[in-house]
Amino acid sequence: MICFTPSRARRREVSPRYLYLLVDYRRLAELSPTAASMFTDPTHEILLSAVSVWEISVKHSLGKLPLPTSVDRFVLAQREMHGISVLPLEERAVFHLHKLPALHRDPFDRMLICQAIEHDCVLLTPDPLIVQYPIRTQW
Numbered sequence: 001m002i003c004f005t006p007s008r009a010r011r012r013e014v015s016p017r018y019l020y021l022l023v024d025y026r027r028l029a030e031l032s033p034t035a036a037s038m039f040t041d042p043t044h045e046i047l048l049s050a051v052s053v054w055e056i057s058v059k060h061s062l063g064k065l066p067l068p069t070s071v072d073r074f075v076l077a078q079r080e081m082h083g084i085s086v087l088p089l090e091e092r093a094v095f096h097l098h099k100l101p102a103l104h105r106d107p108f109d110r111m112l113i114c115q116a117i118e119h120d121c122v123l124l125t126p127d128p129l130i131v132q133y134p135i136r137t138q139w
Contacts, residue, residue, distance in 0.1 A: 032124075032126070032139050034124070034138055034139060035124045035138075035139060038124055038138075045085065046082065046083065046084045046085070047084065047085050047086065047087035048075070048079060048084045048085070048086060048087060049086075049087045049089070049111075049112060049115055050086060050087065050088050050089045051089055051108055051111045051112055051115065052108070052112070053071075053075055053086075054108070055108040056071055056074075056075065057071045087115060087119070089111065089115070090118070092118050093111070093114045093115045093117070093118035093119070094111070094114060095114075096113075096114040096117045096118060097110060097111070097114050100113060100114070100133065101132075101133070103129050103132050103133065104127075104129040104130060104133070109127070109129075109130060113130065113133050113135055116135045116136075117134070117135055121135075121136075122135075122136040122137065122138050123135055123136070123137045123138075124137070124138055124139060125137055125139060126139045
């Protein structure tokens with residue numbers, strides 16, 4: 001999940017926050033024009049969820065996500081290169097989990113939905129299951 005937010009000083013005056021779920025960096029070219037615009041808009045603060053880092057690590061260790069280097073080096077280098085900060089998984093977000101309808105079985109996606117709720121973000125995703133949750137989505 002990448003959370004798009006206007007710069008902290010303008011957060012209340014500008015667009016809503018945006019989240020984008022992307023675990024496989026090789027699929028970046030598949031972004032919709034809207035998602036690409038959100039990702040490249042310099043007025044947005046970009047946050048990478050610790051949940052996504054966890055998922056990247058799991059998929060890499062299972063051989064499902066090859067990376068050019070170790071997970072920690074890859075994630076840190078990408079965050080630094082693109083000016084992305086970390087969005088930690090906080091207890092307040094986890095408290096939304098028991099309230100979610102059982103539409104999606106993926107535990108990582110469910111936690112990202114909880115973070116979207118807690119941080120009032122728009123989730124950028126084409127996933128037809130995620131769009132059924134009580135969050136704002138866009139693609």
